[in-house]
Amino acid sequence: MAATSPPGVGLLKGLGVTIKHLFKRPSTQMYPNERPDLPPRTRGVIALLEENCTVCMLCARECPDWCIYIDSHKETVPPAKEGGRARTRNMLDRFAIDFSLCMYCGICVEVCPFDALWWSPEFEYAEYDMDKLLHEKEKLREWADTVPPPPPLDEGALPVPEVAAAIDKVVKERELEEAKAEQAARDAELAQAAPAAAPAAAAAKAEEIHVEAGQIDQETFDALIAQGKSERMARAKAKAAYVKKEKARILAEQEAAAAAAPAAPKAEEIHVEAGQIDQETFDALIAEGKSERMARAKAKAAWVKKEKARIRAEQEAAAPAAEVAPAEVAPAEAAAVEAPPAAPAAEAAPARKLSDVHVEGSGEIDQETFDALIAEGKSERIARAKAKAAWIKKRKQEQLDAEGDA
Amino acid sequence: MNVELTASLSPAVFVPAPSAFDLDVAFGITVAIKVAFILALFLVVPLVVGYMEHKAMGRLQHRRGPVAAGPFGTLQLVADGIKFIQKEDVIPAAADRKVFALAPGLALVPAILVFLVLPFGPGVWAVDLELGLFYALAISSVSVLGVMMGGWASANKFSLIGGLRAGAQLIAYELPLILAAIAVAVQAGTLSLVGIVEAQATFTLPGTDLNLWFVFPQILGFVIFFLASLAELSRPPFDMPIADSELVFGYMTEYTGIKFAMYLLTEYAGMVSMSALMVVLYLGGWQLLPGVGLPGCEGAGGMFDCGWLGAIGGVVITLAKILILTFIMVWARVAYPRLREDQLQRLSWLVLVPLSLINLAVIAIAKVVVF
Numbered sequence: 001m002a003a004t005s006p007p008g009v010g011l012l013k014g015l016g017v018t019i020k021h022l023f024k025r026p027s028t029q030m031y032p033n034e035r036p037d038l039p040p041r042t043r044g045v046i047a048l049l050e051e052n053c054t055v056c057m058l059c060a061r062e063c064p065d066w067c068i069y070i071d072s073h074k075e076t077v078p079p080a081k082e083g084g085r086a087r088t089r090n091m092l093d094r095f096a097i098d099f100s101l102c103m104y105c106g107i108c109v110e111v112c113p114f115d116a117l118w119w120s121p122e123f124e125y126a127e128y129d130m131d132k133l134l135h136e137k138e139k140l141r142e143w144a145d146t147v148p149p150p151p152p153l154d155e156g157a158l159p160v161p162e163v164a165a166a167i168d169k170v171v172k173e174r175e176l177e178e179a180k181a182e183q184a185a186r187d188a189e190l191a192q193a194a195p196a197a198a199p200a201a202a203a204a205k206a207e208e209i210h211v212e213a214g215q216i217d218q219e220t221f222d223a224l225i226a227q228g229k230s231e232r233m234a235r236a237k238a239k240a241a242y243v244k245k246e247k248a249r250i251l252a253e254q255e256a257a258a259a260a261a262p263a264a265p266k267a268e269e270i271h272v273e274a275g276q277i278d279q280e281t282f283d284a285l286i287a288e289g290k291s292e293r294m295a296r297a298k299a300k301a302a303w304v305k306k307e308k309a310r311i312r313a314e315q316e317a318a319a320p321a322a323e324v325a326p327a328e329v330a331p332a333e334a335a336a337v338e339a340p341p342a343a344p345a346a347e348a349a350p351a352r353k354l355s356d357v358h359v360e361g362s363g364e365i366d367q368e369t370f371d372a373l374i375a376e377g378k379s380e381r382i383a384r385a386k387a388k389a390a391w392i393k394k395r396k397q398e399q400l401d402a403e404g405d406a
Numbered sequence: 407m408n409v410e411l412t413a414s415l416s417p418a419v420f421v422p423a424p425s426a427f428d429l430d431v432a433f434g435i436t437v438a439i440k441v442a443f444i445l446a447l448f449l450v451v452p453l454v455v456g457y458m459e460h461k462a463m464g465r466l467q468h469r470r471g472p473v474a475a476g477p478f479g480t481l482q483l484v485a486d487g488i489k490f491i492q493k494e495d496v497i498p499a500a501a502d503r504k505v506f507a508l509a510p511g512l513a514l515v516p517a518i519l520v521f522l523v524l525p526f527g528p529g530v531w532a533v534d535l536e537l538g539l540f541y542a543l544a545i546s547s548v549s550v551l552g553v554m555m556g557g558w559a560s561a562n563k564f565s566l567i568g569g570l571r572a573g574a575q576l577i578a579y580e581l582p583l584i585l586a587a588i589a590v591a592v593q594a595g596t597l598s599l600v601g602i603v604e605a606q607a608t609f610t611l612p613g614t615d616l617n618l619w620f621v622f623p624q625i626l627g628f629v630i631f632f633l634a635s636l637a638e639l640s641r642p643p644f645d646m647p648i649a650d651s652e653l654v655f656g657y658m659t660e661y662t663g664i665k666f667a668m669y670l671l672t673e674y675a676g677m678v679s680m681s682a683l684m685v686v687l688y689l690g691g692w693q694l695l696p697g698v699g700l701p702g703c704e705g706a707g708g709m710f711d712c713g714w715l716g717a718i719g720g721v722v723i724t725l726a727k728i729l730i731l732t733f734i735m736v737w738a739r740v741a742y743p744r745l746r747e748d749q750l751q752r753l754s755w756l757v758l759v760p761l762s763l764i765n766l767a768v769i770a771i772a773k774v775v776v777f
């Protein structure tokens with residue numbers, strides 16, 4: 001108190017200060033009834049983000065109270081790529097903090113190099129029994145969900161490179177997915193338009209069965225991305241999955257047809273001359289990264305199989321219906337050209353086969369197919385080869401149709 | 407009623423003012439009623455004051471005080487009492503067991519006995535003694551004996567120091583307290599507490615009709631009496647005998663359970679009886695405002711010969727004044743730090759005693775010359 005003020009003024013001031021508080025709202029927080037108003041980064045409990053923990057043991061060693069208990073074992077992880085090296089990894093078995101010993105110094109949180117330990121504002125974990133304060137990793141993981149997000153960066157601050165990269169990745173994936181969805185919508189429209197153009201059910205089916213190697217199985221793709229696979233690998237696998245699925249669907253259809261006509265000749269009974277390849281299968285295999293030689297071999301086998309199935313289907317169709325209107329081959333959409341020719345429902349049982357027709361090609365290509373393949377991003381070499389095959393196929397079909405009409 | 411007031415200095419025969427409890431029945435029944443009345447007051451009013459202290463201290467310190475026990479925490483002290491009863495009664499091994507057990511009772515009984523002479527309203531008192539003021543001050547001083555006994559019998563150095571400090575404090579502050587009270591007695595011309603209340607109701611500023619309470623001419627005496635009674639009760643800022651930062655809990659250190667509760671009750675009852683004395687000596691008793699009588703009362707200054715309505719009104723006014731005074735005690739407790747032992751003694755001997763002597767001299771001269 002200033003020496004100049006008369007005696008007793010200080011005493012009155014004291015009374016004044018206290019009486020002022022009598023008329024103010026008490027700052028008491030009615031805790032059990034109301035949640036206390038805690039600062040956002042309150043240090044209530046140590047939380048463990050188990051996914052991040054590499055069992056490096058730094059926290060357990062630095063803890064001044066030695067109240068962190070960690071158990072782990074080693075596991076061999078198979079190589080990520082074929083021909084890679086198998087690696088050992090530490091797997092966390094137990095992570096427990098004894099909060100009856102912990103003095104909340106925060107050293108463990110500081111020292112964890114993998115951001116596996118966090119301060120959580122949770123504080124209501126009092127117990128009547130001291131033993132119950134030993135919390136295992138399941139409980140510590142639950143607390144990790146209560147950790148507030150990091151404070152926003154200052155305005156104009158450079159983003160953290162890792163975070164920026166992660167965000168970039170997510171954005172790109174989103175865009176890709178959107179593009180895929182658009183593509184799927186367009187395909188669906190086309191698929192709807194196709195049957196309208198081709199009134200013959202059988203022909204329409206043939207169109208639908210066609211497997212475009214450029215398509216991917218979205219489901220598989222998403223699942224793989226979610227598993228953390230690279231986009232490239234996911235795409236390749238998804239393509240293969242799509243082809244596989246389509247084939248399975250075709251097979252199922254054919255089987256159903258076979259069941260409908262018990263009298264139909266079995267596939268083995270049908271003789272198909274090998275020598276042609278199933279373009280579809282070939283493309284799919286190439287896309288899977290198989291060598292051309294192998295792809296060709298497999299594609300040949302696939303062609304034979306398919307042909308057999310087709311012939312059988314034709315025979316089945318021909319058997320019950322003595323007179324079937326010759327189905328028109330639907331004008332195929334660009335990519336559909338490489339499909340096996342649509343089944344022309346021949347009226348005569350011993351139908352002529354494509355392989356029976358001889359067409360002399362002298363380097364002509366089917367421009368349509370070529371363009372489509374180039375648009376799909378295939379190399380010119382492949383596109384040219386395929387387009388040639390398509391041209392020959394078409395010619396053959398034309399001949400066959402002409403004969404049928406005659 | 408025939409209260410003969412001797413405003414002059416000439417000796418007169420004292421006729422005690424009859425209590426409302428003096429019924430025309432057997433003596434034993436009258437006594438039983440009076441004892442029941444005193445005990446009821448003794449148990450209820452200190453509890454109310456205690457609750458007020460909890461709440462007022464809380465709010466003065468920017469908190470809420472008790473909220474959980476009963477509505478607004480009103481049953482907090484009841485809950486405390488139940489807790490104290492359940493506690494283990496621990497007696498130190500080296501303690502003088504008999505004295506140790508007797509001490510809280512010896513502190514408590516005088517606190518009850520003071521209530522005997524305190525007038526709470528028109529006719530609402532147990533007995534009107536001619537030496538009422540003398541009796542009240544003398545009896546309340548006995549309490550310190552219980553305190554010193556407790557301090558000694560605990561066989562604990564903290565308790566002993568606390569007890570001795572309480573004794574020293576009593577000697578130091580009894581003097582200004584009594585000197586201030588004497589000035590009132592001089593002005594009123596009587597030691598009867600009822601008589602003092604009536605003297606205030608009829609006292610007018612010389613030369614005018616302005617009715618005044620004794621606090622106006624004797625404001626100095628009132629302040630001295632207030633400070634001295636705080637010290638008598640060992641209330642902060644004069645709580646050197648307890649001084650929990652240096653003596654653990656002074657003479658109460660070794661006490662537990664119900665015995666500790668008795669010391670606490672003594673303190674709160676002391677606050678009530680000292681406040682009641684201040685109301686009677688300085689603040690016009692059950693008079694609402696100077697010169698304002700009670701409804702249905704005739705008697706001197708419109709304060710006596712009342713119906714039950716006036717009696718209840720009087721009691722309410724007295725209790726309200728007591729509550730205000732105890733609130734100021736709590737307020738001082740919250741606002742001020744504890745005095746050091748030497749400061750405490752210095753304040754009494756070097757400030758309060760001379761001032762109270764001056765006060766007494768001035769009043770005595772004024773009594774002869776002016777009033």
Ligand code: SF4
Pocket residue numbers: 046062063064065066067068097101102103104105106107108109
């Ligand atoms: S806060 Fe400190 S005492 Fe508690 S577990 Fe972490 S390092 Fe150990």
Ligand code: SF4
Pocket residue numbers: 052053054055056057058059060070111112113114115116117
């Ligand atoms: S310091 Fe972090 S990563 Fe290492 S064991 Fe502890 S929690 Fe796991």
